[in-house]
Amino acid sequence: MQSLNITLPDTLAKALNSYIKDQENVLPANDIIENAIIEFLGQRGYLPPKKIINFIPATKGSGFLNTSVNHDQILAEQIDDQYHQHSKIQIQRINAENLTILLSFPVYLETYNLLLYRFNRKAANLFSECCKIKGSVN
Incomplete structure (x- = not known):
């Protein structure tokens, strides 16, 4: 320079x-x-022109206000997404068959943080209490 x-x-x-x-x-x-x-x-043509990005707005919005700020809350409330029903069935199966779920620590932390920020501390702590460490896998 x-x-x-x-x-x-x-x-x-x-x-x-x-x-x-x-x-x-x-x-x-x-x-x-x-x-x-x-x-x-x-x-004056001595530098390359700036690249301009044109965003095409959606013709119909989601109907939510402040989506860029409240995205986590909005996504948490969406029950009509393509995976919601499948996830609900899997959770029912896990509960009915009393299955154990193994989570890697990064997944555990991400889930805890999502619950904390999308819902509240009570939901995050309840998740944490429900996670029982029965051993570790190397």
């Missing part, structure tokens, strides 16, 4: 300082200047 020291004319320095003061998320002046140079050289 090449280092470059420049002296800005007073009018440009004032404009840069005003811009920085007006911003909610302040970038360092060198980043602002670097972005300006990238844009300047890009517009």
